[in-house]
Amino acid sequence: MEVQKIKQRFGIIGNSQLLNRAIDIAAQVAPTDLSVLINGESGTGKEVFPQIIHAFSSRKHGKYISVNCGAIPEGTIDSELFGHEKGSFTGAHESRQGYFEVANNGTIFLDEVAELPLSTQVRLLRVLETGEFLRVGSSKNQKTNVRVIAATNVNLMRAIEENKFREDLYYRLNTVPIVIPPLRERSEDIYQLFRKFASDFADRYRMPSISLDDEARKILDNYEWPGNVRQLKNITEQLSVIEEKRIINAEVLKRYLPNYYPNKLPALYRNELVDEKTFASEREILYKVLFDMKNDLNNLKKLVHDLAEKGTVSGQVNDFDELVRNINPSASIINTGSSIKTITKSEEADIEDTEEFIEESLSLEDKEKEMIKKALDRHNGKRKYAAQELGISERTLYRKIKEYGINE
Numbered sequence: 001m002e003v004q005k006i007k008q009r010f011g012i013i014g015n016s017q018l019l020n021r022a023i024d025i026a027a028q029v030a031p032t033d034l035s036v037l038i039n040g041e042s043g044t045g046k047e048v049f050p051q052i053i054h055a056f057s058s059r060k061h062g063k064y065i066s067v068n069c070g071a072i073p074e075g076t077i078d079s080e081l082f083g084h085e086k087g088s089f090t091g092a093h094e095s096r097q098g099y100f101e102v103a104n105n106g107t108i109f110l111d112e113v114a115e116l117p118l119s120t121q122v123r124l125l126r127v128l129e130t131g132e133f134l135r136v137g138s139s140k141n142q143k144t145n146v147r148v149i150a151a152t153n154v155n156l157m158r159a160i161e162e163n164k165f166r167e168d169l170y171y172r173l174n175t176v177p178i179v180i181p182p183l184r185e186r187s188e189d190i191y192q193l194f195r196k197f198a199s200d201f202a203d204r205y206r207m208p209s210i211s212l213d214d215e216a217r218k219i220l221d222n223y224e225w226p227g228n229v230r231q232l233k234n235i236t237e238q239l240s241v242i243e244e245k246r247i248i249n250a251e252v253l254k255r256y257l258p259n260y261y262p263n264k265l266p267a268l269y270r271n272e273l274v275d276e277k278t279f280a281s282e283r284e285i286l287y288k289v290l291f292d293m294k295n296d297l298n299n300l301k302k303l304v305h306d307l308a309e310k311g312t313v314s315g316q317v318n319d320f321d322e323l324v325r326n327i328n329p330s331a332s333i334i335n336t337g338s339s340i341k342t343i344t345k346s347e348e349a350d351i352e353d354t355e356e357f358i359e360e361s362l363s364l365e366d367k368e369k370e371m372i373k374k375a376l377d378r379h380n381g382k383r384k385y386a387a388q389e390l391g392i393s394e395r396t397l398y399r400k401i402k403e404y405g406i407n408e
Contacts, residue, residue: 009055010048013196015187018181022049029176030056036129037113037173038151043230049178050109050149059147062106065099068258068375070112077120079136088137100133100144113173114154114165124148125169183225183232190221193229197236208246209240215250223257261383291368305398315376369404371399375407 003023006012012023029036030053039221040046046068054064072080083098097107110116116124116234127133128148132141150173159165194212201211212220225231235256239248255261375386378398385398 001369010052012048014184014186015182016189018179019186020176022089022180023052023179025176026052027056029053029178031058032149033057035147035171035175036149036178037176038149038178038180040151040153041182043228044180046151046153046180047109047111049152049180050107053115053149054107054109057107057147059106063103064107064109066109067070067099067110068111069263071113074117077117079243080139081120082123082133082135085138086135088135092137095135098133098135098172098383100127100146101142103146104144105146107149110148110153112154113366114152114156115149116252118164118166121169122129125166125172125227128169130170144252145214160313183228187221191217193232194220194236197233198240201237205241205281207240210246210248211212212235212244212248212253213250216253219250219257219260223260236390251300260314260363289371338364368400369406372400372404373406376401 002283003020003199006023006027009012012019026036026049036050036053038049040048051064052064054060067081078084079092079096079098081100083096083101084092086092086095110124125134127144127146131143131145133144134141143274154164156170156174162168183193191212198209198211227234238256239253243252245252269350344367371390372386375389379385379389383394383397383401390397392400
C-alpha cells in the first residue's frame with residue numbers, strides 16, 4: 001500500500017524521508033508474522049505503527065491489545081499478561097484470562113517493554129519461542145498464536161549491559177526494527193504539524209485558528225522539541241486557548257518554549273542512569289586535567305632549559321611570556337629587560353623543585369570547583385548547559401554547587 005494512503009488513513013502528518021521510511025517498513029512487514037521492535041523517543045508517535053502493522057496483516061480481524069508495561073505494577077504484571085488461577089494469590093477470587101490468551105490469533109502491542117521485570121521477560125521469551133505460557137498458579141501449559149510488537153524509548157543495548165534486559169529476548173523481539181525519528185530530525189514537518197494542530201483546536205474550541213509571523217516560525221523550526229510531536233501539540237493547544245491575538249509573534253512563542261536559547265550550543269550528551277557513574281565521570285575529567293597540566297609543565301621546563309642553553313635571547317620575551325601565561329596563568333619567569341635570565345646546569349634542580357611544588361599544591365576539589373565556576377560563567381549561570389559541557393547530570397551539578405558554596 002502507498003505510504004501516502006497510509007498517512008491519510010492514520011492521520012500521520014509529514015513528508016520527512018525518515019518518517020516515510022519507517023511507514024514503508026511497517027507496511028512491508030505487516031503481511032508477515034515477524035516480531036517488530038519500534039524504537040523512538042517519547043512523544044514521537046510510536047503507538048501508531050503497531051496499528052498500521054495490525055491493520056494490513058492477516059490478523060486484522062483478530063484482537064488488537066495495547067499494553068503499557070510501565071503502568072502495571074511488578075506484582076501483577078504476570079497475571080495481567082498471562083492470567084491466573086483462582087486462589088493463586090491473595091485476592092485471586094476467580095480465574096482470569098491474560099492478554100496473551102485474549103489476543104489469540106491477534107496482535108499484542110507491548111509499549112515500554114524495557115520496563116518488564118526480568119522474571120516476566122523469561123515468560124515472554126517462552127511465548128515468542130514456543131507459543132506456550134503458564135497462568136500464574138497453574139502447571140498446565142497453554143498455547144497462544146499471538147503476534148508481538150514491542151516499543152521502547154530506552155537504549156536496550158545499554159540495558160543489557162546493566163543486566164536490566166535479557167539479550168536473548170532483545171534479539172527475539174528485534175527481528176524487524178523500526179526507528180521513529182525525533183521531531184528535531186523532521187524540521188520540514190514542524191510547521192505543517194503546527195498548522196494541522198492549530199486547525200483542529202480551532203474547530204474543537206470554535207475559535208479562529210492561530211498562525212505565526214515569520215520570526216516566530218523561525219523559532220518554531222529551530223527549537224529542539226525534547227517532547228517531540230506531543231510537546232508541539234500541547235503548546236499549540238495552549239496558544240490556541242490562552243492567547244487573544246490570533247497571530248503569534250516571536251516574544252509570545254518564546255514564553256511557551258521551556259529552556260529556549262537562540263544559539264544551539266554544542267554539548268556532550270550523557271545518558272547517565274545512576275549518580276555513582278556521574279561521580280566516576282567527574283573524577284575522570286579531573287584526572288585528565290591534572291595529567292594535561294603535568295605535560296604542559298614538562299614542556300615548559302624543556303623550553304626554558306633550551307633557551308638557557310642558548311644564553312640571552314632577544315625579541316622572544318613577550319611571546320614567551322604569553323606562552324607561559326597560556327600554559328599556566330599562575331606561572332611566571334624572570335624577565336630582565338629584553339632578555340631572559342640564563343639558567344645554568346646547577347639551577348636545573350630548582351626547576352624540578354618548582355614542578356613538584358605545583359603538583360603538590362593541586363587539589364582535586366579546587367580544580368573541580370574551578371571547572372564548575374568556569375562552566376557556569378560561560379553559560380551565564382544556566383545549569384543545564386553547564387552540566388552538559390562538564391559531562392555530568394544537572395542533579396549532580398546542583399549538589400556540587402551546594403557542596404562548594406558556589407555563588408552563581
